[in-house]
Amino acid sequence: MESQPLHDLTPAYALDALSPEEVEAYEAHLAHCEQCREELAQFQGAAEALAYAAGPEPAPSSDLRERILDAARAERSNVVPLRSRWTAPVAALAAVAACAAIGLLAWNVSLRQQLGDAKSAMRGVPVSGARGSVVVGYSGTGALVLSDLRAAPAGKTYEAWVIADGKATRAGVFAGGSGTIVITLDHAVPAGAIVAVTVEQAGGVEQPTQTPFITSQPV
Ligand SMILES: [Zn+2]
Structure with missing residues (x-):
């Protein structure tokens, strides 16, 4: 049985935010945890995409x-x-x-x-309710990285929310699927906000009608 705390270190590892002891423990875990390797790759991809998107200078054409x-x-x-x-x-x-x-x-x-x-200005936090994490660039642009989330039931969709000051703002709908998926959030994620996911009717709704089954720690 894998220990959940080591799984949870993926975002911090990707953002170089671990102590040397934690890095050692995480890398030992990574060597035999395929899920963490896949999630790490997706997380780094999302983090780099957010970094480039928010960079002060555009890359050469x-x-x-x-x-x-x-x-x-x-x-x-x-x-x-x-x-x-x-x-x-x-x-x-x-x-x-x-x-x-x-x-x-x-x-x-x-x-x-x-x-x-x-990267040093980025934040990454694990989520509960599913394998995954949230990464937020310094401009507030966020992405949700989720592993092995089963497809939403027929006629339903997953909907992401940014919850700040007790107010939920819709941040995109998505289908689940095997493997690791990256959902770029349609709404900025301010510091201290929570990212949550509910199951809603296909097409999504303006306000959550269900209790979130995935919630992040405050970012
Ligand atoms: Zn793992």
Whole structure:
């Protein structure tokens, strides 16, 4: 029987918020807990998506990135022997490519720093009632990561809620399913709020009509 406290450390581990002793215990657990590995991967994916979404600077467009990569590839092709009359122009091209490669490197470093900064400002909490967790970026954008939630009954849907100051705000409907699913919440999650899930009629409702069967700790 797996110990639930170790399962619950997934969000904190993904956000580098554990003590060295906890990291050691969690990684030992991770080595033989497939559910935690899958949940961790989904959680990290959600966390990175939220970090990029909330980043202060947009990443270079894919077009620019592709051009930088092309230039870097061109530089690598220069290792083939060259006839002397081509050396000067190729050297010039290589210099341009090297600058482009440095640009790409700088972009990667900047992206990693942004992600690091964003991660440290992120919060992650486990939920009760299902396997999973809630991750919230520093802009308040949140996602629910749930594992092996059986599909909603026929004619019904799962509906997520952000509950703050005793008020529930709808945050999206979703179907369950095997494996780990990530639901990006339609409503911001302020600090101290709870994320909950109810079963509602298909299409969802404006206010919960059922008692939540999944509730998070306050984020
Ligand atoms: Zn586990």
